[in-house]
Amino acid sequence: MKTEHDILIVGAGPAGMAAAVQLADLGFAPLVIDEQAMPGGQIWRASEGPRSDAVRRALGPEYAEGADRVARFRLSGVDYMPGTRLWHIEPGFQVFMSRDETAFSRRYRAVLLATGAQERPVPVPGWTLPGVMTVGAAQILLKTSAQIPEAPVWIAGSGPLPLLYMRQLLALGGQVAGFLDTTPKGQASRVLPHAMAALRGRGDLIKGVKWLRQLRATGLPWLRGVRDVQALGQDRIEAVRYTAADGRVHEQSAQVLLLHEGVVPSIHTTLAMNCEHDWSEAQGCFIPRTDERGMTSVDGLFLAGDGAGIGGALAAEERGRIAALGIAGRLGQDAPAAHLHAAHAGLARRLASRPVIDALYPPSEAQIPDETVICRCEELTAGDIRVAARLHRGGPNQVKAYTRCGMGPCQGRQCGYSVNRILSEEYGQSRAETGFFRIRPPLKPVTLGELAALEEGREAP
Amino acid sequence: MSTADVLVIGGGLHGLSSALHLARDGADVTVLEGEFVGRHASGASAAGVRTLGRDPREMPLALRSMEMWHQIGDLVSDDCGFHAHGQLRVFETEAQIAAETRRIAELEAHGHTNEQIIGQDTLRQLVPGINPKFIGAAYADRDGAADPHRTLVAFRAAAERAGVRIVEGAPVCRLSEQRGAWRVETAQGAFAAPTVINAAGAWGARVAAMTGESIPLSAKASMMMVTERLTQTIRPVVSIVGRSLSFKQSSQGTLVLGGGIQGRYDLDSGRTAMDFHALARGAAAAEELMPAVKGARIARCWSGIEGKTSDLLPVICPGKAAGIFHIFGFSGHGFQLVPAAGEAMAGMVTTGVVPEIFLPFNAERLTTKGAAA
Numbered sequence: 001m002k003t004e005h006d007i008l009i010v011g012a013g014p015a016g017m018a019a020a021v022q023l024a025d026l027g028f029a030p031l032v033i034d035e036q037a038m039p040g041g042q043i044w045r046a047s048e049g050p051r052s053d054a055v056r057r058a059l060g061p062e063y064a065e066g067a068d069r070v071a072r073f074r075l076s077g078v079d080y081m082p083g084t085r086l087w088h089i090e091p092g093f094q095v096f097m098s099r100d101e102t103a104f105s106r107r108y109r110a111v112l113l114a115t116g117a118q119e120r121p122v123p124v125p126g127w128t129l130p131g132v133m134t135v136g137a138a139q140i141l142l143k144t145s146a147q148i149p150e151a152p153v154w155i156a157g158s159g160p161l162p163l164l165y166m167r168q169l170l171a172l173g174g175q176v177a178g179f180l181d182t183t184p185k186g187q188a189s190r191v192l193p194h195a196m197a198a199l200r201g202r203g204d205l206i207k208g209v210k211w212l213r214q215l216r217a218t219g220l221p222w223l224r225g226v227r228d229v230q231a232l233g234q235d236r237i238e239a240v241r242y243t244a245a246d247g248r249v250h251e252q253s254a255q256v257l258l259l260h261e262g263v264v265p266s267i268h269t270t271l272a273m274n275c276e277h278d279w280s281e282a283q284g285c286f287i288p289r290t291d292e293r294g295m296t297s298v299d300g301l302f303l304a305g306d307g308a309g310i311g312g313a314l315a316a317e318e319r320g321r322i323a324a325l326g327i328a329g330r331l332g333q334d335a336p337a338a339h340l341h342a343a344h345a346g347l348a349r350r351l352a353s354r355p356v357i358d359a360l361y362p363p364s365e366a367q368i369p370d371e372t373v374i375c376r377c378e379e380l381t382a383g384d385i386r387v388a389a390r391l392h393r394g395g396p397n398q399v400k401a402y403t404r405c406g407m408g409p410c411q412g413r414q415c416g417y418s419v420n421r422i423l424s425e426e427y428g429q430s431r432a433e434t435g436f437f438r439i440r441p442p443l444k445p446v447t448l449g450e451l452a453a454l455e456e457g458r459e460a461p
Numbered sequence: 462m463s464t465a466d467v468l469v470i471g472g473g474l475h476g477l478s479s480a481l482h483l484a485r486d487g488a489d490v491t492v493l494e495g496e497f498v499g500r501h502a503s504g505a506s507a508a509g510v511r512t513l514g515r516d517p518r519e520m521p522l523a524l525r526s527m528e529m530w531h532q533i534g535d536l537v538s539d540d541c542g543f544h545a546h547g548q549l550r551v552f553e554t555e556a557q558i559a560a561e562t563r564r565i566a567e568l569e570a571h572g573h574t575n576e577q578i579i580g581q582d583t584l585r586q587l588v589p590g591i592n593p594k595f596i597g598a599a600y601a602d603r604d605g606a607a608d609p610h611r612t613l614v615a616f617r618a619a620a621e622r623a624g625v626r627i628v629e630g631a632p633v634c635r636l637s638e639q640r641g642a643w644r645v646e647t648a649q650g651a652f653a654a655p656t657v658i659n660a661a662g663a664w665g666a667r668v669a670a671m672t673g674e675s676i677p678l679s680a681k682a683s684m685m686m687v688t689e690r691l692t693q694t695i696r697p698v699v700s701i702v703g704r705s706l707s708f709k710q711s712s713q714g715t716l717v718l719g720g721g722i723q724g725r726y727d728l729d730s731g732r733t734a735m736d737f738h739a740l741a742r743g744a745a746a747a748e749e750l751m752p753a754v755k756g757a758r759i760a761r762c763w764s765g766i767e768g769k770t771s772d773l774l775p776v777i778c779p780g781k782a783a784g785i786f787h788i789f790g791f792s793g794h795g796f797q798l799v800p801a802a803g804e805a806m807a808g809m810v811t812t813g814v815v816p817e818i819f820l821p822f823n824a825e826r827l828t829t830k831g832a833a834a
Contacts, residue, residue, distance in 0.1 A: 447755065448759060
């Protein structure tokens with residue numbers, strides 16, 4: 001592997017791999033780094049791992065597509081460094097990374113962030129109890145080691161991922177104790193007629209409807225219009241409590257509760273780089289602003305994939321190709337305009353059904369109860385944040401200074417949107433106006449020993 | 462236009478402390494803060510409450526402040542997270558012991574008994590797990606550290622209870638004098654008062670320039686890092702002779718590491734940036750001091766912009782223009798001085814007499830050639 005590259009691609013998911021392949025086709029030699037041991041990102045995680053036929057079938061055709069993409073990425077011959085964390089970027093770009101417990105830094109002319117999305121934290125009472133986790137985390141176990149919970153699983157939330165996970169779980173012999181569907185009741189009937197009229201024949205919507213039918217046919221207990229979900233228990237979850245659509249409160253014993261309220265772009269790196277961000281009402285999150293070539297407001301810093309707005313794997317690939325063409329142009333090699341047009345046409349096609357999905361699963365607007373922990377690192381509740389907000393009117397950074405909220409190792413990844421929402425409610429101002437925490441490095445924890453070794457100017461392992 | 466008896470420019474700890482003391486003395490005080498309270502040096506402080514190794518010229522002020530820290534609840538109705546677990550400066554050679562012993566003897570000759578030399582056994586009791594190559598330390602047992610954010614909240618709340626008005630998001634763009642009253646124009650309108658205290662930290666010289674006075678001032682942005690929470694084992698604040706490291710464990714269990722390693726800053730935007738190659742030296746020093754912390758994960762790094770003078774002493778004096786008073790340029794060690802500096806500032810503003818403990822801090826020394834130490 002070369003030790004010097006002009007281009008760094010961060011993330012070997014759909015966007016990063018597509019960008020790498022595109023750049024290689026154009027004669028560039030980027031370096032791709034990724035935190036995981038294998039390429040594929042979250043959606044195609046562990047695609048190269050050994051699988052029984054039963055597991056392969058359970059994971060479904062969308063997952064199977066990943067093997068081909070990963071193979072193509074490997075064939076491109078692009079330099080790829082797995083198990084590598086990016087923890088800081090300086091403008092220009094000096095990039096700080098760690099691999100095998102050694103920190104190193106290198107310089108690049110262009111950087112593509114293809115770091116994807118994270119699950120939107122779901123702060124409900126009891127969400128910090130052992131036995132409560134996110135659907136995404138459960139799905140990682142399923143993909144990497146075909147692990148499924150032994151006990152019947154309660155799933156609470158909204159969005160496509162719980163549906164996909166339940167399908168995979170059932171196919172592997174798991175049990176769903178109940179699906180507490182928090183999607184507002186009647187949402188589907190409000191959205192779908194328009195959607196079907198507007199998007200007749202769109203493959204992914206039809207696929208989605210087919211899934212829904214198949215899942216319904218399994219007869220799993222599916223409760224619609226549920227709200228006020230809580231996990232109860234002393235040292236771990238013992239029961240789940242919720243309010244059903246008819247207003248009655250139910251409490252049932254539970255050993256595993258999986259939560260999910262959609263995914264949001266990972267914005268810590270772009271925030272740390274002072275990129276411009278816009279608030280998306282439809283997706284209920286901040287999205288870094290990019291131009292038609294995928295470049296952020298910081299010259300030379302590009303963005304692709306779900307980090308540029310949630311669009312799914314196939315849209316991520318198109319964004320990866322667009323950013324690759326943008327990077328090539330910026331390094332002095334303009335690709336034929338037709339390439340860019342084709343990629344944009346592809347992106348438009350892949351995003352066509354997204355407004356319907358966004359409308360189907362709107363971000364929850366329910367008030368976070370005062371007693372709910374929102375900052376897991378510093379153990380602060382929504383009530384603590386409200387008290388601080390009332391004492392000293394200010395933005396998220398003042399609240400952080402007063403309460404320590406967001407100062408822990410997660411850097412506000414768990415509490416950032418909750419603080420944003422609570423302050424918006426308290427002050428009657430928009431989410432965009434309220435803003436997000438200022439992000440302090442390192443973007444990912446790095447040990448004192450790793451940092452100390454940086455001084456010795458050690459090369460990458 | 463709003464009027465007051467005193468306008469304080471700068472909502473850092475020194476501005477708040479001066480405002481608090483003046484309001485307690487009956488003045489009508491408004492604090493004008495460009496961003497938000499504690500945004501820069503005060504909020505980014507390591508919050509060391511230290512007399513150890515202070516410049517002798519600061520000692521009278523530091524000792525008065527130390528008395529006040531030990532009763533800080535009386536002043537602001539909160540303990541500010543202050544714990545007097547001591548501060549230590551460790552050394553590894555006999556030559557260093559000799560030099561430190563001489564320094565402390567000189568202090569004692571001036572009547573200061575705040576420091577003593579301790580041997581390796583005591584050092585190991587105070588700092589379990591310390592690298593055995595360190596053979597002793599200079600120790601100030603009444604020193605300690607506070608919680609910077611809690612201190613800010615406490616001073617702010619105490620000032621507001623005393624009647625101080627705090628206006629945030631009000632950067633000052635112009636100062637002018639009309640018939641014995643100063644008019645201060647900010648992004649949130651104009652304010653007027655006969656007296657203006659310039660507590661603008663790294664921006665202190667800019668504010669002074671608006672009154673027609675030129676004071677040489679540079680800036681610094683000392684970097685700090687904090688780790689995840691670890692089991693509580695170390696109580697004193699530890700530094701190493703001749704090395705840029707201060708090391709302490711907060712009451713939350715996190716390791717807070719600083720020591721004056723410089724990051725980058727921009728006075729116009731107020732932003733700072735880390736220099737990780739420099740910070741790596743701090744990490745290496747921490748590992749050398751306490752080998753067991755090698756695996757501790759750094760959760761966050763930051764720095765704040767602070768005013769710095771050529772002799773590293775603050776500027777605390779009346780300005781050249783009548784009605785102006787300066788208090789800035791603490792050069793990275795002003796946190797401990799907050800209670801006493803505010804107290805003496807209130808006295809100076811009220812009586813017009815410069816108290817003796819402020820005499821070394823006149824701005825003249827920075828402009829008179831050869832006068833700076």
